Amino acid sequence: MKAGFLAVAAAIASGVSAKGHKHGARHNHEAFHAERGVYATGVYSSGAPNATCGCTTIVSTIYGEATLYTPPAPAVTVPPTSTYAPATVPTPFVTTCPTPGTYTIPATTLTITEETTVCAPTSTKCTTGTNVAGGVTTVVETSTTVVCPYATTTVSGGVTTSTILTTTYVCPSAGTYTIAPITTVVSTETIWVYPTVTSYPVGTYTQPEVIETVTETDYVIFCPYTSSKPAAPVATYAPIAPPAPKYTPTTSSSGGLGNSGKKWAITYSPYTASGECKSAGSVMSDVQQIANSGYTTVRIYGSACSGLENVGAACQAYGLKMIIGVFIDETGLTGMAATDVSAILAWKQWSLVELIVIGNEAVFNNYCTGSELASFISSCKTQFSNAGYTGPCTTTEPLDILQANTAVICEVIDVVGCNIHPYFNGATPAASAGSFVAGQLALVDALCPGKTGINLETGWPSAGNCIGVSCPSPSNQAIALQSIAEAVGGKSCVLSFFDDLWKQPGDCGCETSFGIEAIVYEW
Incomplete structure (x- = not known):
C-alpha cells in the first residue's frame, strides 16, 4: 500500500500556533568594550596660598663623564582576542508572514565540522487544556539514579528562550520514566513548538528554496534542513551495475522478529x-x-x-x-x-x-x-x-x-x-x-x-x-x-x-x- 505523508517541521519556541500568533525572535548581541587611559598632567600643587609663597633660585653646575640614557620602551597593551566562535547549526528556519502574499525563502547551506548538541525544535498539536511533551524518556531495570541533559524554556521580558540544563533524577524502581517533560496549557487547539536536546553530526546541511503563497495573516513557515555526512552523502545516488549473485549462508539476522502467536x-x-x-x-x-x-x-x-x-x-x-x-x-x-x-x-x-x-x-x-x-x-x-x-x-x-x-x-x-x-x-x-x-x-x-x-x-x-x-x-x-x-x-x-x-x-x-x-x- 502506498502511504502518504505530511511533512511537518518546527522552530525553537514554546506554545506557538502556526497561525494567529507572531513569533518573537531572540538574537545574541555582542558586547562592545573600550579602554580608557588616564594620563598625568605634570602639574603639582604645593597646597600653599600664592600670596605667601617665596621663590629662591639655586644654580648648580655638576661636572662628570657623559653617559647615554636610553628610556625604557613603553608598555604595550594587547587587546583581548577570542579564538572560538559558536558553531552555526542547522536548526529549522522559521519565517513569520504578517500579511497575505507570496513569500520566497532562499536556499541555505551550512557545513559543520564538529558534532554539536543544541536545543532543536519539534512540534505537536495541542488539544484544549493541559498538554505534556518533551523531556527525556529512559527505561531502567532496577532502582537507579540518572543524570541527563534536558531541554527547557525560560521567559524574560516576554521573550522565550530555549536552553539545555542537566538534572539528577532518582528512579525508585524498574520501569519507564520521562524526566523533565514540558507542560503547557492552551484554551484552543494550537500547534505547540517545544525544544529537544539534539545532536548534529559533522556534515553539510541544506535548506532548499521555498516559495509559498500565504492567504492568512501571521502565518508561519517552517523550513527544515536535510543533511549529508561527508563519509556517506545522501544527496545523489548513481545507479550501480548489478553484481553477480554471491551469497554466503549465515544464521538469520532477523533477531527474533515476530513471535509464535497470533499478533505481532x-x-x-x-x-x-x-x-x-x-x-x-x-x-x-x-x-x-x-x-x-x-x-x-x-x-x-x-x-x-x-x-x-x-x-x-x-x-x-x-x-x-x-x-x-x-x-x-x-x-x-x-x-x-x-x-x-x-x-x-x-x-x-x-x-x-x-x-x-x-x-x-x-x-x-x-x-x-x-x-x-x-x-x-x-x-x-x-x-x-x-x-x-x-x-x-x-x-x-x-x-x-x-x-x-x-x-x-x-x-x-x-x-x-x-x-x-x-x-x-x-x-x-x-x-x-x-x-x-x-x-x-x-x-x-x-x-x-x-x-x-x-x-x-x-x-x-x-x-x-x-x-x-x-x-x-x-x-x-x-x-x-x-x-x-x-x-x-x-x-x-x-x-x-x-x-x-x-x-x-x-x-x-x-x-x-x-x-x-x-x-x-x-x-
Whole structure:
C-alpha cells in the first residue's frame, strides 16, 4: 500500500500556533568594550596660598663623564582576542508572514565540522487544556539514579528562550520514566513548538528554496534542513551495475522478529481524518488502545507529524516496540527520504527500535530503481550504525519486485521484508487469506539464503470494490484477519488499527477501510 505523508517541521519556541500568533525572535548581541587611559598632567600643587609663597633660585653646575640614557620602551597593551566562535547549526528556519502574499525563502547551506548538541525544535498539536511533551524518556531495570541533559524554556521580558540544563533524577524502581517533560496549557487547539536536546553530526546541511503563497495573516513557515555526512552523502545516488549473485549462508539476522502467536505488529499513522497531525495526547490514547488489543509492535512509515517523538513516547509508556521507516516518495532519495534519515539520526531512541524499514514499495511505485534503492539502503545503514544502532534494516516491496531485484537487494538487507496482501491478489477469498499469506511468506523466506522473510503489511478492507473473488465487507474482513492470525499472525504486520480516513479511496475504493479497531479482539 502506498502511504502518504505530511511533512511537518518546527522552530525553537514554546506554545506557538502556526497561525494567529507572531513569533518573537531572540538574537545574541555582542558586547562592545573600550579602554580608557588616564594620563598625568605634570602639574603639582604645593597646597600653599600664592600670596605667601617665596621663590629662591639655586644654580648648580655638576661636572662628570657623559653617559647615554636610553628610556625604557613603553608598555604595550594587547587587546583581548577570542579564538572560538559558536558553531552555526542547522536548526529549522522559521519565517513569520504578517500579511497575505507570496513569500520566497532562499536556499541555505551550512557545513559543520564538529558534532554539536543544541536545543532543536519539534512540534505537536495541542488539544484544549493541559498538554505534556518533551523531556527525556529512559527505561531502567532496577532502582537507579540518572543524570541527563534536558531541554527547557525560560521567559524574560516576554521573550522565550530555549536552553539545555542537566538534572539528577532518582528512579525508585524498574520501569519507564520521562524526566523533565514540558507542560503547557492552551484554551484552543494550537500547534505547540517545544525544544529537544539534539545532536548534529559533522556534515553539510541544506535548506532548499521555498516559495509559498500565504492567504492568512501571521502565518508561519517552517523550513527544515536535510543533511549529508561527508563519509556517506545522501544527496545523489548513481545507479550501480548489478553484481553477480554471491551469497554466503549465515544464521538469520532477523533477531527474533515476530513471535509464535497470533499478533505481532500493526501499522499506525498519526493523522486526523482531515489529514492534520494528531496531538501527542491523541497519539498516546491511540497507542494505549493498540497495547490493550495485544499487539506488541507499532510500525510507522516515516518521521512526519513528530511521529518518532510522539509515537515513541507512547510506545515507551505502554511497553511496545517500534518499526520505524524512511519513506521514499515521488521526490526520490533526496526529498522526504533524506528528511526521515536526518530525523532518525537526531532522535536515535534505539532501545525502542525493533526494525528500520528503508523504503515502502519504492521500486514498485517507480520512485527509484532496485540498484538505487540498494545503494541508498547501504548508505542509511552506515549512518545509523555510526549513530549507535545495532539492529536490523530492510526494505519492503511486493514479492514480484523482490524476486526481480534479489541480486542487488539481498546483500544490503538483514531480513527480507515483503508486503503480502491477499485482497489485491483477486483470486483469494477471505477464508483463504491466511493460507495465501503463508504460501507467499514461504517464498520470501527462500529469496535470500540465510535471511528470514517477514510480512510487513497485510490486511483486508471492510469496504470497497471486489477484485475477482476478493470482496471487501466487515464480515469478510473479520474472516480474513482471523485466517491470517491463525496462519502467520506472529510474523505479520497488519494494516492498520484505525481506518486511514485521511487517504484517498483509490481505484479499489478501499484504501481508507483497512482499520481493524472494531474486530481486533476476535482473535
